[in-house]
Amino acid sequence: MTDTRPASPVLPEKQAWRALAALCIGFFMILLDQTVVAVATPQFQTELGASLNAVVWVTSIYLITFAVPLLVTGRLGDRYGQRNVYLVGMVIFTLSSLACGLAPGVEWLIVARALQGLGASILTPQTMSVINRIFARERRGAAMGIWGAVAGFASLAGPLLGGLITGTLGWQWIFFINIPFGVLSLVMVVKWVPSMPTVTRRVDGLSVLLSLLAVFGVVYAMQQGPKLHWPTWIWFVFLGGVVALLLFLRRQHTTGERGADPLVPLGIFHDRNFSIGAFSIATMGFAVASIALPMMIYLQDGLGMSAEKAGLMLVPTAVISGVLSPFVGRLADRVHPRVLSMIGFGAMTVAVGLLAAVMRDGVSVWWILVPVVLMGVGHGFIWSPNSATTMRDLPPQRLGAASGVYNTTRQVGSVIGAAAVGAAMQIGAARTSLGNAMGNAVIITACVLFLGFVSVSFFRSSSERASGSMAD
CATH class of the missing domain: 1.20.1250.20 (MFS general substrate transporter like domains)
Structure with missing residues (x-):
């Protein structure tokens, strides 16, 4: 039966810091993966026999599948529990990292990167939500300080580790390195992050669809428009995203009347x-x-x-x-x-x-x-x-x-x-x-x-x- 309590109890300080450490591993991996791959782009092109357009999509598809579902994946944590959704996202991210490293061709790599972006999108909102639920109100700034330090270190480590790993072990290992850390994060989250109270009402399905169309239209058009020199059809994609956004906002006003929660x-x-x-x-x-x-x-x-x-x-x-x-x-x-x-x-x-x-x-x-x-x-x-x-x-x-x-x-x-x-x-x-x-x-x-x-x-x-x- 779903827990309907309005708030979860704040964890004891020691356990809360352990939970933060478990979550920061996943957060670090995601930030690292956004920068480390760019360093290996020339190797993708040479070893996989890929065109420049194909290797650009290795990065682009990750950003699209990461950004587009975020409104939905954040809400999934409220519905099914942040801990549970984080674990699902980490499993997808870790397995797709293995698939990236084993990719025999650039097409395989693009598909695996799409799944990797989806895994990152599923687990990213849960990290911030859990931090705000397990720490006392007056300690959240300190917790977010560690969260920010992890972000800073990841931005430094990405290009440096990418160059080192690619030059010594090969481009495959920028993905394989995620696997032990992903497993470690899974174990630590299971052990130290508690289950969270959830909401009981279903999330409106049409709101989910409209949000995906809205974010995809805007993100895809803005990302691909400059590369394609803004053809007419890309403007229609952008306008479609804007229209979907307006319909989405209107839907949020009326969803409660239909017995569902707004996204x-x-x-x-x-x-x-x-x-x-x-x-x-x-x-x-x-x-x-x-x-x-x-x-x-x-x-x-x-x-x-x-x-x-x-x-x-x-x-x-x-x-x-x-x-x-x-x-x-x-x-x-x-x-x-x-x-x-x-x-x-x-x-x-x-x-x-x-x-x-x-x-x-x-x-x-x-x-x-x-x-x-x-x-x-x-x-x-x-x-x-x-x-x-x-x-x-x-x-x-x-x-x-x-x-x-x-x-x-x-x-x-x-x-x-x-x-x-x-x-x-x-x-x-x-x-x-x-x-x-x-x-x-x-x-x-x-x-x-x-x-x-x-x-x-x-x-x-x-x-x-x-x-x-x-x-x-």
């Missing part, structure tokens, strides 16, 4: 901090996806650096972020939420603005280290405070849906960022020098991050929320 309870957007957090993390997703490529092109093609040296230029960002995140996470439990987030988004905005200024012909490469260091500060002050503030005051029965929305906005922001800056790079390269074009392209990113900075200035503390509610 996304629109009431979560009445929480001011959640709405702000979901928007601001989309701007951060935009930035993360849009900065690396122009930087790498500038460093390698513009300045003639090797791929290895260019990759090392980003190491300070990951190191500083990883060191700061646990410290900032603890502060997030005590400091006004807008303070830390404004420091983070302010640092990121200034950093990318400086990046646009120094990625110019004739400017010494060492000037890039200034914005690289600032970006590390920005990352360290954004991920854990933003997620902790966004989710802190939502009721437990809505955490799965909220986590799905939060992760979806981040992924959609990433897709739009990559498309927008990619288009700016192409236009700029046709009109000016390569170096100046890369600098001009990231001006867009700085403007988007400034919107994130402005939005987080409206975060409210718990006392302000309480006084606002009393005034209402």
